[in-house]
Amino acid sequence: KFKPRIFSGIQPSGNLTLGNYLGALKRFAQKQDEGIETIYCLVDLHAITVWQDPEDLKRQTREAAAAFIASGVDPTRSVLFNQSQVSAHAEMGWLLNCVARMGWMNRMTQWKDKAGKSAEKQSLGLFAYPALMAADILTYHATMVPVGEDQKQHVELTRDIAAKFNHDYKTDFFPSPEPLIEGVATRVMSLRDGSKKMSKSDPSDASRINLTDDADTIAKKFRKAVTDPAELPFEMEGLEARPEARNLVNIYAALADMSPEAVLGEFGGKGFGTFKPALADLAVAKLEPISREMGRLMADPAEIDRTLSEGAARARAIAQPILEETLDIMGM
Ligand code: ADP
Ligand code: NA
Numbered sequence: 001k002f003k004p005r006i007f008s009g010i011q012p013s014g015n016l017t018l019g020n021y022l023g024a025l026k027r028f029a030q031k032q033d034e035g036i037e038t039i040y041c042l043v044d045l046h047a048i049t050v051w052q053d054p055e056d057l058k059r060q061t062r063e064a065a066a067a068f069i070a071s072g073v074d075p076t077r078s079v080l081f082n083q084s085q086v087s088a089h090a091e092m093g094w095l096l097n098c099v100a101r102m103g104w105m106n107r108m109t110q111w112k113d114k115a116g117k118s119a120e121k122q123s124l125g126l127f128a129y130p131a132l133m134a135a136d137i138l139t140y141h142a143t144m145v146p147v148g149e150d151q152k153q154h155v156e157l158t159r160d161i162a163a164k165f166n167h168d169y170k171t172d173f174f175p176s177p178e179p180l181i182e183g184v185a186t187r188v189m190s191l192r193d194g195s196k197k198m199s200k201s202d203p204s205d206a207s208r209i210n211l212t213d214d215a216d217t218i219a220k221k222f223r224k225a226v227t228d229p230a231e232l233p234f235e236m237e238g239l240e241a242r243p244e245a246r247n248l249v250n251i252y253a254a255l256a257d258m259s260p261e262a263v264l265g266e267f268g269g270k271g272f273g274t275f276k277p278a279l280a281d282l283a284v285a286k287l288e289p290i291s292r293e294m295g296r297l298m299a300d301p302a303e304i305d306r307t308l309s310e311g312a313a314r315a316r317a318i319a320q321p322i323l324e325e326t327l328d329i330m331g332m
Contacts, residue, residue, distance in 0.1 A: 002175040006031050007142035009041040009083070009133075012064040013052065018283070019198035020210035021071060021290075023148035024255045027103060029072030031180075032144060038078040039140055039315065045083045045090065046133070049126040050114075062304045063294065067211055069307075070293035079318075081311030083136065088319035092135035093128070095326060100131040101164050104157060105303075110150065132159040138174050139319045139326075146180040149187040150197060155179035163290050169329050177318035185254035191225040194243035209283060212291050219280040222248075227272050234268035236261060248272075255286050 010016070010024055025137050032038045042064045047057060061082055068080055083089050105111065108130055126134075137145055138161070138228045155177060162174035189197040190207040198208045203281050209218055227244045239246040239260075246260075249267075252275075253260040267275050297304060 002141055002143050002170065004036050004144065005140060006036050006038045006062055006144045006146060006180075007041070007137050007140050007177075008039075009043040009046070009136060010064055010068075010144050011047045012042045012044055012082070012282075013047040013050070014200035014209075014211040015101050015199050015212060016064060017188075017198050017211070018251065018287070019148070019185075019188035019318075020200065021067075021211060021287075021305060024146065024186055025071035026254075027066060027146050027180075027183065028068070028078070031038075031144075032073060032078045036144070039074075039142065039318070040073055040078055041136060042082040043133075043136065045093075046129055049123055049129050050115045052079045055118045055184070062301050063212075063298060065121075065304050066294040066297040067290070070290045075080060075281065075307050075311055079311050081308055081315045083159050085312035086315045088135055088139050088316065088321055089132065092139040092319075092323055092326065093132040095330065096131045096135045096138070096161055096165070097128055099168070100128075100157075100161050102132070104160060105130060107156065108330045109153060111134070118322070130154045130157050131161065134161045137177050138162055139322050140315075141175055141322060143175050144180050144221040145177050146182070148197075149181060152181055154178060155288060171329055173325065173329060182252060184250045184260055188251060188254075189243065189247040191221055194226065209287070212294065213287070214291075215288065218287065219277070220285050222276045222280040222283070225275075231269055231271045231277050232264060232267045232275060234264055236264065238264075245272075248275065248279055252282060253294065255279075269296040282326050329331065 008024065008028060010020060028040055030037065042061050044057065044061055065080065067073060073080060105127055111127060115124060134157060137158050149157060159176045162176055165174055166172055188198045190198050190202060192207040194203055200208065202208060206221055206224060209221055223250065225244070227248065228242055231244065233239060239249060249263050251261050253263045
């Protein structure tokens with residue numbers, strides 16, 4: 001009943017990281033090149049669930065659009081837009097707020113992590129965020145959602161919300177979208193703490209590689225990355241109790257389009273004094289063209305805005321009829 005369609009998004013809430021690139025952007029471009037219909041969204045309505053300075057948000061939204069394009073997402077072949085320009089997201093979000101249950105939201109690990117002990121002080125939007133994410137996906141009848149590990153639970157919640165809607169309204173209107181969590185870089189970890197994911201919202205800049213970092217900064221961050229003193233093993237089993245080493249091997253593998261086994265084939269028996277500079281060189285070789293292209297695109301913000309407006313018009317053409325049919329099913 002549903003044709004294959006991919007939807008995914010990234011928050012324009014700060015510097016995009018190597019984790020966002022390997023876990024999301026690079027794969028978004030690959031999916032587009034596989035000939036599947038692809039819809040990609042800068043989810044600014046999600047970003048404002050925590051405080052965003054208005055000027056920063058504006059700039060970061062354009063910068064995130066530039067990062068998509070520089071990473072190979074072609075705005076003529078994919079639909080690329082920002083969420084706030086397509087009102088169906090907010091409207092569908094409200095409808096699904098009335099389908100989702102408080103108990104489901106309370107179980108979301110990202111909410112628990114972000115709210116911590118200060119849930120009372122968080123915005124209502126941060127709590128409802130996963131229902132808006134369900135709306136983002138379902139208002140396109142998307143069937144596949146490429147994401148990193150950290151978003152798996154939210155896609156599963158989307159399936160629960162779709163199932164409850166279909167059950168309550170005795171319909172098969174919404175598909176049950178599949179999370180696509182593929183490759184070795186589904187959870188790139190912090191360079192300072194092997195138990196935390198690399199994130200643009202981490203207060204420590206040394207914990208992450210930003211897409212816009214220059215070659216010296218990238219080399220320095222990898223050099224200072226926390227590791228153990230042992231040499232790299234020859235087999236994957238040797239990485240099991242070494243999360244920091246495994247993270248760097250996985251990053252190398254993802255950047256080089258190699259398997260982690262092949263990386264150990266090359267670097268097994270060598271120390272980090274050899275491996276880290278090789279990793280830094282590889283990262284610079286892959287990221288430099290992207291940051292150069294981002295710089296070129298950012299020099300013409302009006303052109304980025306035009307691209308996003310065109311993307312929004314194409315997104316609206318898909319989302320609006322699905323929103324209207326949803327309202328009709330619900331009796332409105
Ligand atoms: P962040 O967590 O950096 O604020 P977002 O929540 O905007 O980023 O996530 C955008 C996409 O990037 C999602 O698909 C998310 O799963 C992916 N992603 C974020 N951080 C990582 C990471 N460290 N490793 C792999 N994928 C990641
Ligand atoms: Na995230």
